[in-house]
Amino acid sequence: MKLRLQLFEFEDLPWFPEVVRAGMMDYLRFMISGLKIYQPIVPLLREALQHTRQTELLELCAGAGGGTEGVWRALQAQDFPQLRVTLTDLYPQPTAWQHLHERTDGGLTFLPTSVDATRVPATLPGFRVVFSAFHHFPPALAEAILVDAVRQRAGIGVFEGAGKHWHEVVLAALVMPIALLCITPFIRPFRWSRLLFTYLVPLIPACTIWDGVVSILRLYPPNQLLALARRADPTGQFEWRVGKARHWSGSQVLYLTGWPKN
Known part of the structure; x- marks a missing residue:
């Protein structure tokens, strides 16, 4: 699928209720962690x-940190036993991040204040x-993220957990x-609000379905x-480096990686 549509996602809207966004x-x-979506990009x-x-x-743009723990553990088990990860986002999720921080004995830490990916503090x-966030940005802002990395000579990797195919749109919708609905009671940390806005007032399912379909249509x-990288x-x-890495399920992960030549 070569088509890219810059539609809106609910989670991007500043007025969107934080409790629903968190859910x-x-x-x-x-889902991303359970399916180990990002294991193919470990190499x-x-x-x-x-x-x-x-x-x-x-x-x-860490969101709730989906997939990060699995990638961290895989890299730790290889050549990077001292590897640490710092989670940041324009809309921080400290409750979810604290859960990951405790699960990893401090291997994953976080910054509770807002961080703009286009102007990262030095x-x-x-x-x-x-991970799973680059598609949120229209071309000018997506390029700005890469420009900031080049300007500060900081290596960067962009990863999207789909290969941009029409069947993925159908799967997201159906x-x-x-x-x-099946897994919500098992998600940790537990939140009563998650049950309320999933089963009684189903804003989480409705908005997640919309955002999931739109995410695939917005993928670069x-x-x-x-x-974008060459303009930046x-x-x-x-x-x-750019391409698609294959997941064990047959799905793909889009990626772009870059680092200073010298």
């Missing part, structure tokens, strides 16, 4: 960390990663609501990711 983020974290991150000699990941080190295919790095300071 949606918790569901996505549970890509391993290569990037070796090139940049980093021992820390700085996650931008005081935040690490190889930058964006399977996601059933899965959400590999050629557009590379074009017109003098060729970075080494860029």
